[in-house]
Amino acid sequence: MLTVRQVAAYHAMTLVAPAVAERFRPGQFLAVAVGGEHTSLLARRCFPVYEVKSDYGGTVEFVFEAGDPGAEWLASRRSRDSLDVLGPLGRPFPLPRDPASCLLVGGAHGSSGLFSLADALRRRDCQVHFVLGAPRAHEVFGARSAQRIGESATVVTRDGSLGVTGTIPDVLPRVIEETSADVVYAAGPTALLGSVASVSAALGIPCQVSVGEWLADTAACGIGTCLSCVLPLIGDDGHTRMVRACTEGPVLRGERVRWSDLGTIPLDALGGPRAPQAPLEAAP
Template sequence: MAGTPVQVTGTVLTTRRVDAYHALTVVAPGIADRFRPGHFVTVAVGGRQTSMLTRRAFAVHDVKSDYGGTVEFVFAVRGPGTAWLADRKARDALDMVGPLGRPFPLPRDPATCLLVGGEYGSAPLFSLADALHQRNCRVDFVLGAASSDRVFGALRARRIGETTTLTTQDGSLGMRGSVVDVLPAVIADTRADVVYACGPMPMLRGVTAVCVEFDIPVQVSVEEAMACGIGVCMTCVVPVIGDDGATRMVRVCTEGPVFRGERVRFDDVGTIPFDALGAPGGDRGR
């Protein structure tokens, strides 16, 4: 049953503020049972009479076996949907679907794994770290954001990571700059075998470029706006190069959110490249 999504009416167990973010823990046994690191959930917002029809997608931060299975996700208030979620209280009901998407692939053998997170994009990296430790992998962290209150999980990373490097654009925590700035030195110091990254698209683009330069594999969990979360609405398509070398517009919610970084055409996100299959003139000569 692992990975098969279900729709459940979950019950909010706890709500908490984590600096600039909100975290909700929801009793959702069917989703928790099927979860793998990198999966996400979608949540209906606004209540039954709402005009907000589309669900909101959130990466899963943590899953526990308590109360038959709980799911925790982290978010920032960015509009009416997330504002409504931030007002939820314990025992409120939430309509959730999950687990959704393609999870992080794990190394077959013990490896040195570098986990890179930007803002609350680092939330899904901690369940990944737990899974990697179970496979006797070494885990190091690089976490960053604009300011200290937007770096998520620094204390936990320091507790479970072999090393943890923190960056902020304003210098309020760790080193001044971005995760991309420090990445080459950290890859060299840790002798990383593989990089896993989650965060804003510009960050993923920069992380991927560094990993290509170092010739090490990189798995990125792409942040792209989703409306349905199940592959129907096509709002979350990005251009990705397939095994055959051809570019296709693929859905982040079903073919992703995890991709091999070098396969994502970050420079063309938001467009349909002229050479993509199905694009106007994209499949000429094929």
């Protein structure tokens, strides 16, 4: 480990991890063991990667909120401590083949995973626009960086303490029109992702979402074995299947996720529970 620093309401941790830095692609995540040797926290914590640098031996930085015992343990680490980290894991963001206008939408610290994507898009001569939001100003992550590197950056807070008053879905249709967006990329709270996917679908804009919060909230293993992060996804054939956010995701097509059925196994999902059958009447 290299450093832990406070960034507004969050913590940013930088690790020396050359093997991870070499293989990382935007949208992938880290699975970090928390609690130390004498812990009851058996599950790892999964975090999107904020930034990767090839200097200093290959560093990887991720952002987290110290809101649970595992994250609080991470925040208490010091520069000479070691961490057990798996990564990079998961399916990355697909990148446009040709230059395109790309709108990156992030909520709270979930937006941290969009900045490595922005760098990759700019290297492909894509235009990069941001919409970042949170309930309050100190919960918005990366507003200054977005204003510096993006062609445009719209910041939204529910209480009006920074940028526009309201929520991201309130401003999204206008920003999509103003930026002539060809594709929307989104990361952040699960409820936000569903709204972004709905708005994008209504406007006929492709939408890629990173379901990182769903993955983090399930305290998943990160490698597809515990099956705690499954969610219903509509396949190319129109059938719903239960997929693992950590392996088939975390990046998914927004319009394919059955947002209203998260946390359930729909009756029509392949391999899912069968609908109860009416009892047969006894023969006379």
